[in-house]
Amino acid sequence: MLELVNVSKLYGSVEALKGVSLKVRRGEFVGILGPNGAGKSTLLRVMVGVEKPSSGKVLVDSKEPSREEWASFRKKVGFMPERVSFYDNLTGLETLLFFAKLKGFGIKEVERVLSFGLLTEEDLRRKVGEYSKGMKQRINVMQALLGPPEFLVMDEPTSGLDPEGVVRFFEIVEELKNNGTTVVMSTHVVGEVEERADRIVILKEGRVAAEGSPEEVYLSMPVRFVVKAKRSDLIEVLKKNGAASVTKKGDFLIAEVPPKRKMEFLKALLEHEDAVEDLIMRGPSLEEVVSDGK
Amino acid sequence: MVSEEVKGIVRKEVLDKYRTRWIQLSAVTLLIFTLAISYFGGSPAGVVGFRKFEAVFVSLLTLVTYLIPLIALVLGSGAFPEEREKGTLPILLSSVATPEELWTGKVAGYALVLAGTVVAGYLPALALVFIKFGSWVLPSLLVFLLSSLLLGTSMLLLSMTASLLIRERTRVLALSLLLWIVIVILYDLSLLGLLVVTKGMVSKALFTFLLLLNPVDVFRMVNLLHVGELKAMLGFATVEIPPYVSPPVLWSILVAWIIVPGALGRLLLERRLAG
Numbered sequence: 001m002l003e004l005v006n007v008s009k010l011y012g013s014v015e016a017l018k019g020v021s022l023k024v025r026r027g028e029f030v031g032i033l034g035p036n037g038a039g040k041s042t043l044l045r046v047m048v049g050v051e052k053p054s055s056g057k058v059l060v061d062s063k064e065p066s067r068e069e070w071a072s073f074r075k076k077v078g079f080m081p082e083r084v085s086f087y088d089n090l091t092g093l094e095t096l097l098f099f100a101k102l103k104g105f106g107i108k109e110v111e112r113v114l115s116f117g118l119l120t121e122e123d124l125r126r127k128v129g130e131y132s133k134g135m136k137q138r139i140n141v142m143q144a145l146l147g148p149p150e151f152l153v154m155d156e157p158t159s160g161l162d163p164e165g166v167v168r169f170f171e172i173v174e175e176l177k178n179n180g181t182t183v184v185m186s187t188h189v190v191g192e193v194e195e196r197a198d199r200i201v202i203l204k205e206g207r208v209a210a211e212g213s214p215e216e217v218y219l220s221m222p223v224r225f226v227v228k229a230k231r232s233d234l235i236e237v238l239k240k241n242g243a244a245s246v247t248k249k250g251d252f253l254i255a256e257v258p259p260k261r262k263m264e265f266l267k268a269l270l271e272h273e274d275a276v277e278d279l280i281m282r283g284p285s286l287e288e289v290v291s292d293g294k
Numbered sequence: 295m296v297s298e299e300v301k302g303i304v305r306k307e308v309l310d311k312y313r314t315r316w317i318q319l320s321a322v323t324l325l326i327f328t329l330a331i332s333y334f335g336g337s338p339a340g341v342v343g344f345r346k347f348e349a350v351f352v353s354l355l356t357l358v359t360y361l362i363p364l365i366a367l368v369l370g371s372g373a374f375p376e377e378r379e380k381g382t383l384p385i386l387l388s389s390v391a392t393p394e395e396l397w398t399g400k401v402a403g404y405a406l407v408l409a410g411t412v413v414a415g416y417l418p419a420l421a422l423v424f425i426k427f428g429s430w431v432l433p434s435l436l437v438f439l440l441s442s443l444l445l446g447t448s449m450l451l452l453s454m455t456a457s458l459l460i461r462e463r464t465r466v467l468a469l470s471l472l473l474w475i476v477i478v479i480l481y482d483l484s485l486l487g488l489l490v491v492t493k494g495m496v497s498k499a500l501f502t503f504l505l506l507l508n509p510v511d512v513f514r515m516v517n518l519l520h521v522g523e524l525k526a527m528l529g530f531a532t533v534e535i536p537p538y539v540s541p542p543v544l545w546s547i548l549v550a551w552i553i554v555p556g557a558l559g560r561l562l563l564e565r566r567l568a569g
Contacts, residue, residue, distance in 0.1 A: 045384055067392070087310050094309060098303075099385065099389060
């Protein structure tokens with residue numbers, strides 16, 4: 001449905017995206033993970049056509065959209081940027097009606113979004129300037145849900161929401177996804193996408209560091225083996241059979257093994273079973289993957 | 295035909311800005327100034343009150359040349375930086391079908407806010423002038439009001455376009471104030487300086503041409519062509535306006551000062567969006 005081909009984005013001399021290629025299929029839930037400054041927000045803005053890439057292409061349904069096709073695509077998008085404070089002088093209802101009107105909808109669509117229960121009618125009669133950060137975030141969620149969108153793109157959507165709000169938010173997203181909405185969301189909280197996303201994309205320094213289902217991403221990461229050795233020559237055996245590095249800590253050998261050499265490493269361990277007293281194999285957590293960007 | 299999206303943006307701008315305190319204060323300030331200046335404006339000539347129409351009129355004109363460009367430039371400087379600071383610009387850009395819709399809606403909304411502020415600030419004074427001097431002043435007052443609005447809109451579009459080029463609101467505001475100083479004060483001072491330095495050797499054609507480049511001078515010329523006796527009062531006594539500088543030409547220049555920055559702003563917004 002949506003494809004980024006070798007997309008780069010420059011802001012002056014800063015390269016926010018460096019040759020990013022990525023596909024988002026219809027009906028999919030894609031989680032974008034990455035440390036601060038990794039380029040997540042820029043990637044989302046390029047996806048919805050709010051920013052032009054400096055180079056590379058954005059394809060919608062396998063072709064570069066014309067001006068008219070972008071216009072029609074944008075009408076199907078619900079976009080929720082991060083940290084929006086909205087218009088202090090407008091009430092919540094006026095704010096939602098404004099965004100509904102921009103997308104060609106009226107009060108009925110606002111009432112439908114109201115039925116999700118994120119804000120009460122009384123809240124909506126108050127001016128947005130009186131809202132808390134969490135309430136503004138709820139308005140942000142609500143404006144993105146107008147339509148409902150076929151393509152929902154959200155930048156750190158749960159930031160500022162209370163636990164109850166987070167639960168309700170994911171219930172709504174789940175419902176939309178079940179009805180065929182494509183969901184792309186960026187987050188710092190790995191747990192939010194680990195269980196829900198069909199695919200995750202890890203960005204680091206403007207590049208895709210890893211991509212796939214959470215399981216595929218785990219399998220693509222180096223594994224750490226902690227081996228309690230009976231013999232001192234085991235360290236050489238491990239180094240020769242797949243370990244990228246081996247460090248000695250007391251009786252323990254800690255080996256980092258690249259994903260493609262795991263089996264070779266395990267075979268070597270089995271062949272030298274007599275030298276091994278015990279072992280633990282530990283894959284990285286997704287948090288470690290994201291923060292290390294390995 | 296105006297799309298529902300454009301109408302939505304206009305409505306939002308009008309609602310939001312009319313509830314903004316400094317806009318309300320601007321209208322009240324204009325109101326106080328216009329009433330005070332209409333009454334006391336002729337005092338340097340030894341006339342107080344609504345005695346001589348030309349004296350009242352020239353005071354109002356002077357007020358417009360300073361205040362309307364200032365209000366318009368400050369108002370327009372927040373057009374896009376405010377949306378950026380609030381984080382709403384990406385939502386707007388992802389919601390509208392085309393950048394023209396956003397630009398048209400913003401310009402129309404801001405122009406309506408400015409017009410409302412100007413009319414609210416001027417109408418009581420103009421009504422008093424009309425009641426005091428009679429219906430013969432009506433054409434001059436209408437020319438005055440319309441040209442004020444065109445001058446304000448041109449300044450508004452200049453700062454709105456600048457607000458697309460510069461991200462930070464404070465920097466756009468600084469640029470807008472600089473523009474105000476140049477257009478309203480320095481430009482005419484420079485022309486006078488040119489006359490003094492060259493001992494009046496600058497050709498009349500060149501001098502008139504230079505005057506026509508500044509919307510504030512064009513605004514003054516439009517009004518003095520309608521009320522001939524203003525020439526000396528406005529400092530144009532030495533300027534001989536050539537026949538080709540007719541009211542239609544002057545009105546066209548004022549309109550061009552709206553169209554050119556308007557088209558530039560639209561182009562800048564279009565270049566930003568992917569499609």
